[in-house]
Amino acid sequence: MTTTKETGNCFEFDVKAIAEDGTFTGYASLFGVTDLGGDSVQPGAFTKSLKAKPAAKVKMLRGHDSSEPIGIWTSIVEDSRGLKATGHLILETVKGRETYALLKAGALDGLSIGYRTKKESFDQTKKVRLLSELELHEISVVTFPMLPTATISRVKSTDFSRLVAAINRATAALH
Numbered sequence: 001m002t003t004t005k006e007t008g009n010c011f012e013f014d015v016k017a018i019a020e021d022g023t024f025t026g027y028a029s030l031f032g033v034t035d036l037g038g039d040s041v042q043p044g045a046f047t048k049s050l051k052a053k054p055a056a057k058v059k060m061l062r063g064h065d066s067s068e069p070i071g072i073w074t075s076i077v078e079d080s081r082g083l084k085a086t087g088h089l090i091l092e093t094v095k096g097r098e099t100y101a102l103l104k105a106g107a108l109d110g111l112s113i114g115y116r117t118k119k120e121s122f123d124q125t126k127k128v129r130l131l132s133e134l135e136l137h138e139i140s141v142v143t144f145p146m147l148p149t150a151t152i153s154r155v156k157s158t159d160f161s162r163l164v165a166a167i168n169r170a171t172a173a174l175h
Contacts, residue, residue, distance in 0.1 A: 022071065022089030022100050028111045028139045030082035034128050036146040042132045046078050048118075049136045059138040060087050062099055064114055066138075070099045073139060083113070085139055099141055112146070114138040 034040045055073040062068040071089040078084070090096040102108040119133035 022091050022096065023074075023086070024089075025084065025086040026111060027081060028076075028083045028085045028113050031080075033082075034126070038127065039129045039131055040123075041082070041134065042130055043080075044078065045131055045134045046076075046083055046136055049115075049134060050076060050078065053136065055085075058136055059114075060089075061114070061138050061140040062095060062108075063142055064112065064138070064140045068095055070095045070141065076136070076139075083136075085111070087139070103141070108141055108143055110142040110144065112140045112142045114140065 029041045029046075031041055031043045031045075055076040058073050058076055059066070059069060060071040060073055062070045070093070071087050073085055073087045075086040076083065089100050091100060099108065113134075114137045116135040116137065117131060117133075118135055119131075121130045121132065122128070123130055
C-alpha cells in the first residue's frame with residue numbers, strides 16, 4: 001500500500017458537445033483498461049471512497065493544481081463501465097471561463113483522477129498494476145490524457161453568450 005498522492009487514468013473529452021452552462025458528464029476512470037502508466041483500475045475500487053466522501057468534496061481542479069479549482073462535482077458514481085462524474089464549471093470565475101473556452105476549442109480534452117492507493121496487486125504476466133481500492137481526492141481537467149478511450153457523454157446548455165455579453169458590458173463600463 002502506498003501513501004503518496006497519485007494521478008492517472010486520464011480520459012479525453014468529446015469537445016463537440018461542450019455547451020454553455022459548463023455542466024458535463026463523463027468518465028474519470030474506466031475499469032479494466034490499462035493506462036500509459038501501466039495501471040488498471042478494477043471494478044469497485046472507488047466504493048469505500050465514494051461512501052466516505054460526497055461528490056462536492058472531491059475537488060474539480062485544472063491540471064492537478066490545488067490552486068486551480070474550476071468547479072464542483074455534483075455526482076460521482078461507479079457503474080459497470082467505470083467512474084462516472086457529473087460536474088459544473090463555475091463560469092463566474094476567470095479559471096472557470098478559461099477552462100470552458102479551452103474545452104470548447106478543443107485545447108483541453110482530458111480528465112484525470114488524483115487518488116491514494118489503498119489496495120493494489122501486480123499482474124506479472126501483463127506487467128500491470130491492478131488498483132482494487134482507491135481513495136479519490138480530485139478529478140482534474142487536463143491537457144494530455146493517459147488513457148484516451150472515455151469521453152464526456154453529455155454537456156448541459158444555458159445561454160452562456162448572455163453571460164459573456166454582460167461581462168463585456170461591465171468591463172467596458174469600467175474603462
